[in-house]
Amino acid sequence: MADDTEISSPAATLVAEPGPETAGRRTMILNMGPQHPSTHGVLRIVLELDGETIVKARPDIGFLHTGIEKECEAKFYQQVVPLTDRVDYLANLSNNLCYCLAVEKLLGIEVPRAAQWMRVMLTELTRINSHLVWLGTHALDIGAMTVFFYCFRERETICKLFEKFSGQRMMTSYFRIGGLALEPPRGWQQAAGGFLKHFPANVDEYEDLLDKNPIWLRRTQRVGQVPLERMLDLGVTGPMIRAAGISWDIRKSEPYSGYDEFDFEVPTRTENDVWARYRVRMEELRQSWRIATQALEGMPGGPWMAAAPKVVLPDREKMKTQMEALIYHFKIVTEGFRVPAGDVYQCIESPRGELGYYVVSDGTSKPHRVFMRTPSFGNLQVLPAMLEGRLIADSIASLGSVDFVLGDVDR
Amino acid sequence: MLSEELTQIPAISALAESYGAAILEGGLSRGEAALYVDPVRIIEICRFLKDEQGFSRLSGVTAVDWHPVEPRFEVVYLLQSLPAGQGGPPQTARLRLKCRLHGEAPEIDSVYGVWRGADWYEREVFDLFGIRFREHPNLTRILLPEGWQGHPLRRDYPKHGHKYDYGEET
Secondary structure (H helix, E strand, O other), X not given: OEEOOOOOOOHHHHOOOOOOOOOOOOOEEEEEOOOOHHHOOOOEEEEEEEOOEEEEEEEEOOOOOOOHHHHHOXXXXXXXXXXXXXXXXXXXXXXXXXXXXXXXXXXXOOXXXXXXXXXXXXXXXXXXXXXXXXXXXXXXXXXXXXXXHHHHHHHHHHHHHHHHHHOOOOOOOOEEOOEEOOXXXXXXXXXXXXXXXXXXXXXXXXXXXXXXXXXXXXXXXXXXXXXXXXXXXXXXXXXXXXXXXXXXXXXXXXXXXXHHHOOOOOOXXXXXXXXXXXXXXXXXXXXXXXXXXXXXXXXXXXXXXOOOXXXXXXXXXXXXHOHHHHHHHHHHHHHOOOOOOEEEEEEEEEOOEEEEEEEEEOOOOOOOEEEEEOHHHHHXXXXXXHHOOOEHHXXXXXXXXXXXXXXXXXX | OOOHHHHOOHHHHHHHHHHHHHEEEEEEEOOEEEEEEOHHHHHHHHHHXXXXXXXXXXXXXXXXXXXXXXXXXXXXXXEEEOXXXXXXXXXXXXEEEEEEEOOOOOEEEOOOOOOOOHHHHHHHHHHHHOOEEEOOOOOXXXXXXXXXXXXXXXXXXXOOOOOOOOOOOO
């Protein structure tokens, strides 16, 4: 904390000279983050305050930049899959799915229906998982502590389910180019069914804690509003834009992985405030539950991997008995597989919005370029519009309503 | 000129009518339309697509480096139309615009004036590729620290073993 005139670098480099509206008034620079708990990661925001009002907000990102896009260029196509988990670590399977779909599009591979449905079920569980973390921490930020425990109780079940499938709770890397990494474990139906059976009652429980809570309502209603045109102009996607009245969901508008076979609704609100974003995500929990239940009940049989021996690793048993399988295995592992030259942009609806992978192939076994159009990066641009001119006390609620993941922002 | 299947897309045929000379090349592969356009006229084209053809969203801006081929850089704009009508799933269309830029002092006009969302994406391309966007209001590094040497996503930037002192000496 210091006066505008006294602040030393680097904050001084981020905040412009006092603007015309602030000229003549003494403002204060407040540095929020990068370790502020409500930023859920390492986001730094330089706030220029006039009393309790935020005059300017400058997000400073990049603390979690790991150069994943560069790293992808040094890996074989199949080796990139585990890197995508680390981008948005709360929606790991969404990232796996998007990358796999992009490469499958380049290769022209058709994934078996059973694998598509399993992917749908697991990405919907990922959405539930991600929304639960968001709800718990968002409520915690605003002061409703109990919700956190309830949310993490169910999240734990999902993490255990993921562990059952892939051996990992968070960095699952369960999807592979051409299908799934492993056959689903024995008893997965009971495990998934057991969770899904109780989940609607759990959502009611979270709502009981918040929906009529006067503190929650006063802290979220009419807070963090941004004009819809501004949001569209800034490229905001996902629950944020749906809470502003646009019924746009990529699962409906550009269906992928068999989403057109499922029956679900796209919840929207028109209030466009923190509360509306909360309501939209709560409804999404229910819709995700609907999709996951449909996938569980109607799970088709059949193979889990595409019949593409040059791309998909062979069955372990075949490797021991068939020369061809052994050769393919050796080739895929040591030299990767060649992908026809070209570029594709594949986008999916991640829990946070439009997640897109732009993959450019030059015909070799390593991607020439992988660009990750991450929803958090796009949505975070709205922060200045959301915070400026508002009270500093509302900034925490507004931040939480964006639901960003810093790994997703910085890559 | 553009192939027949491309000109069947209304937005592209309208663009070809008004800005035919600025469209250098176009292709439709795997159901995705991409146009190479003249970098000098990028703002006009984007404005036309946004105002007249309903491409109200810019999903992102990125770049591809084809080093050592010249012109080595390709700036890629991911456009999307999102009909304003409410209720029912909107029929969206996507279009990619690409601009080729030479490696020596690569520069292109910023589309910040068309879509505000271009702000961070252009800063990211500047940061990681070293492509300058003219008239961008705040063209500074966004992910890497200020004072970082080089632009990591260029193909001639080493994948491992860069030397950087994290500014301790200064």
